[in-house]
Amino acid sequence: MRxxxxxxxxxxxxxxxxxKLVTLPAIQYTVLGIWAVTALITxxxxxxxxxxxxxLSGPVPAGFVVLGLLxxxxxxxxxQIRTTLVAVPRRITAYVARLVAIVVVTGPVAGxxxxxxxxxxxxxxxxxxxxxxxxxLIAQAVGALLRRTVPALVGLLTYYFVIGPLVxxxxxxxxxxxxxxxxxxxxxxxGITALALAxxxxxxx
Amino acid sequence: MKLIxxxxxxxxxxxxxxxxxxxxxxxxxxxxxxNSRSQVSRGIDAGFQDLAPGVIGAIVIxxxxxxxxxxxxxxxxxxxxxxxxxxxxxxxxSRFLLAKAAAVAVTVALLALLSSAITLTTTSLTDxxxxxxxxxxxxxxxxxxxxxxxxxxxxxxxxxxxxxxxxLTFCIVNMSVVSVSFLLTKLTSWxxxxxxxxxxxxxxxxxxxxxxxxxxxxxxxxxxxxVVVAGIGFIVFRRRDA
Numbered sequence: 001m002r003x004x005x006x007x008x009x010x011x012x013x014x015x016x017x018x019x020k021l022v023t024l025p026a027i028q029y030t031v032l033g034i035w036a037v038t039a040l041i042t043x044x045x046x047x048x049x050x051x052x053x054x055x056l057s058g059p060v061p062a063g064f065v066v067l068g069l070l071x072x073x074x075x076x077x078x079x080q081i082r083t084t085l086v087a088v089p090r091r092i093t094a095y096v097a098r099l100v101a102i103v104v105v106t107g108p109v110a111g112x113x114x115x116x117x118x119x120x121x122x123x124x125x126x127x128x129x130x131x132x133x134x135x136x137l138i139a140q141a142v143g144a145l146l147r148r149t150v151p152a153l154v155g156l157l158t159y160y161f162v163i164g165p166l167v168x169x170x171x172x173x174x175x176x177x178x179x180x181x182x183x184x185x186x187x188x189x190x191g192i193t194a195l196a197l198a199x200x201x202x203x204x205x
Numbered sequence: 206m207k208l209i210x211x212x213x214x215x216x217x218x219x220x221x222x223x224x225x226x227x228x229x230x231x232x233x234x235x236x237x238x239x240n241s242r243s244q245v246s247r248g249i250d251a252g253f254q255d256l257a258p259g260v261i262g263a264i265v266i267x268x269x270x271x272x273x274x275x276x277x278x279x280x281x282x283x284x285x286x287x288x289x290x291x292x293x294x295x296x297x298x299s300r301f302l303l304a305k306a307a308a309v310a311v312t313v314a315l316l317a318l319l320s321s322a323i324t325l326t327t328t329s330l331t332d333x334x335x336x337x338x339x340x341x342x343x344x345x346x347x348x349x350x351x352x353x354x355x356x357x358x359x360x361x362x363x364x365x366x367x368x369x370x371x372x373l374t375f376c377i378v379n380m381s382v383v384s385v386s387f388l389l390t391k392l393t394s395w396x397x398x399x400x401x402x403x404x405x406x407x408x409x410x411x412x413x414x415x416x417x418x419x420x421x422x423x424x425x426x427x428x429x430x431x432v433v434v435a436g437i438g439f440i441v442f443r444r445r446d447a
Binding site for chain 1: 228239380385
């Protein structure tokens with residue numbers, strides 16, 4: 001059999017990861033839930049006479065935390081990860097393929113969420129697409145580091161919904177992972193992902 | 206008693222339960238310290254307001270007590286789940302659930318009392334405008350009741366979903382500063398009778414709701430919610446294959 005080229009190995013791994021992600025019922029339900037909650041709360045905000053894009057920085061990121069987290073921790077529920085690593089023994093290739101698949105899934109979902117919000121509420125905020133995707137990326141990295149869904153979920157949600165709002169008035173809040181500074185947000189997402197990649201590369205599966 | 210003891214052992218062996226205990230005891234005290242630094246006078250709810258985020262610990266304990274039973278251990282251990290063992294040991298499903306509810310309630314009650322003591326002491330030490338005395342004991346009882354009821358509500362939802370992800374996300378996001386329930390009060394004033402908002406009246410005297418609810422009424426409304434949701438969970442659990 002002819003040796004596959006490196007590019008071919010990566011694209012095959014990517015297609016496999018994409019197939020796993022889009023066929024996972026938990027992911028499908030999460031996406032549907034995100035859209036339903038977005039529509040419902042947008043209606044509530046419009047009725048209250050508030051800015052309809054508030055929902056995108058309010059409850060909606062929780063859906064993207066779950067989306068990012070599940071796309072990683074689902075590998076560790078029941079030993080799927082061992083099958084994955086038998087098929088793609090190179091750890092870096094396996095992780096990068098999954099990462100690209102997550103971006104390819106999360107980006108359009110975030111776009112559609114913003115579109116739902118704009119259709120129901122009237123005002124669109126395109127920047128939210130980037131924020132929501134970055135949130136999902138941070139969540140997948142935390143999931144890859146902790147490998148257990150519930151502790152990771154509790155930690156992330158406590159940060160985003162309890163601790164984050166409490167320190168929002170401080171001067172440094174802008175540079176935190178739930179802040180609004182683009183550079184800081186990118187550095188957080190890239191930094192935690194690099195840490196997760198290093199852990200995945202060195203650690204027993 | 207033996208069953209409750211068994212449930213308590215199972216609960217104590219969960220990493221998430223210990224994280225929850227840490228959150229429940231440390232988070233409110235930390236919030237109290239943060240709030241005491243701000244110059245704004247916080248009035249009658251100082252200290253008690255800080256106890257509200259600690260309920261996250263109660264939520265997590267309520268959820269993992271049930272969801273851990275359904276966690277698949279992995280193919281290498283035959284895809285086993287704790288629930289199979291539990292129901293082999295205790296064949297009566299109602300006794301099993303009652304023991305679980307009792308274990309959750311006892312754990313959360315202890316955490317609530319401990320956390321109230323720590324937080325209220327911190328508040329009176331760091332903020333000299335606040336004095337906490339024995340007159341506040343009914344409100345401490347209110348906090349304890351609120352935490353227990355929230356934990357049981359979370360358990361009830363988890364009994365139906367069998368996975369911890371949905372109830373955890375739903376409950377934690379909803380206790381954020383701008384909660385979904387609070388947004389819904391802008392749609393209809395009936396939303397003030399949702400379990401979290403009604404239950405808040407158990408220990409807070411200055412709730413920003415559009416309807417004024419007496420503490421006891423709030424507690425009863427929340428209790429009714431728990432009875433309904435936990436009742437649904439109970440019936441589903443009785444009738445469904447494990």
